[in-house]
Amino acid sequence: MKREIKISPSILAGDFSCLVKEIKKIEKAGVDFFHIDVMDGVFVPNISIGFPVIETMKKITSVPLDVHLMILDPDKYIDRTAEIIKEGIISFHIESVKHPHRVLTQIKSYNGIKGGVSLNPGTSPHTVEDLLDIMDVLLIMTVNPGFYGQKFIKEMLPKIERAREMIEKRNAKTLIEVDGGVNEENIEDIIKAGADIVVAGAYIFKNENPLKAIRNIRKKSGLYGK
Numbered sequence: 001m002k003r004e005i006k007i008s009p010s011i012l013a014g015d016f017s018c019l020v021k022e023i024k025k026i027e028k029a030g031v032d033f034f035h036i037d038v039m040d041g042v043f044v045p046n047i048s049i050g051f052p053v054i055e056t057m058k059k060i061t062s063v064p065l066d067v068h069l070m071i072l073d074p075d076k077y078i079d080r081t082a083e084i085i086k087e088g089i090i091s092f093h094i095e096s097v098k099h100p101h102r103v104l105t106q107i108k109s110y111n112g113i114k115g116g117v118s119l120n121p122g123t124s125p126h127t128v129e130d131l132l133d134i135m136d137v138l139l140i141m142t143v144n145p146g147f148y149g150q151k152f153i154k155e156m157l158p159k160i161e162r163a164r165e166m167i168e169k170r171n172a173k174t175l176i177e178v179d180g181g182v183n184e185e186n187i188e189d190i191i192k193a194g195a196d197i198v199v200a201g202a203y204i205f206k207n208e209n210p211l212k213a214i215r216n217i218r219k220k221s222g223l224y225g226k
């Protein structure tokens with residue numbers, strides 16, 4: 001069955017000195033989400049975006065926001081994030097919490113917001129199998145989280161396949177999102193392995209022609225037109 005692939009450009013790789021211009025340019029390509037990477041310098045070795053930028057993004061664009069929390073204690077920040085974004089996705093890392101079912105339930109208490117659980121490269125999809133019935137998105141990291149522009153870890157392809165099998169076997173509606181090092185060379189393999197949503201940072205924002213980069217992703221993922 002042909003899946004409808006969604007694209008979520010990661011603004012971490014964008015130029016923050018002209019965020020409005022960057023976003024407006026990318027919007028023209030008709031993307032499905034904007035991916036926002038939130039880092040705390042504890043769960044990952046970097047700090048990045050917080051509420052002021054999420055609020056600014058919400059003002060700039062009507063494209064739903066896809067917030068990727070790479071922080072400890074994500075439950076403390078979910079309510080405020082949900083109140084700002086109103087629609088889209090909020091994902092947290094399974095490795096960052098003791099009670100993932102509770103945290104997912106907290107996200108899903110907001111109508112219109114999808115609840116996502118993310119896996120570091122070293123974490124097996126089976127750790128989240130029992131959450132599938134309430135998990136809207138399974139965010140599979142294909143780099144170690146912390147930075148944009150890293151190399152795709154190709155050993156993650158069989159893991160995406162295993163996650164797809166697990167979801168299908170259970171008849172769950174969970175979408176697979178793939179994040180890290182996505183580009184025109186690996187996109188076909190990623191889609192073939194089972195992705196529904198693809199994140200791309202450097203490949204889009206550091207490209208001399210970002211709109212062409214998005215068109216390439218679409219073309220190679222074999223759906224939307226040209």
Ligand code: DX5
Nearest residue numbers: 145146147148149181201202
């Ligand atoms: C990594 C982030 C990714 C990253 C993607 O910690 O979660 O979303 O920004 O950027 P690229 O596509 O450049 O790897």
Ligand code: ZN
Nearest residue numbers: 035037068179
């Ligand atoms: Zn991310």
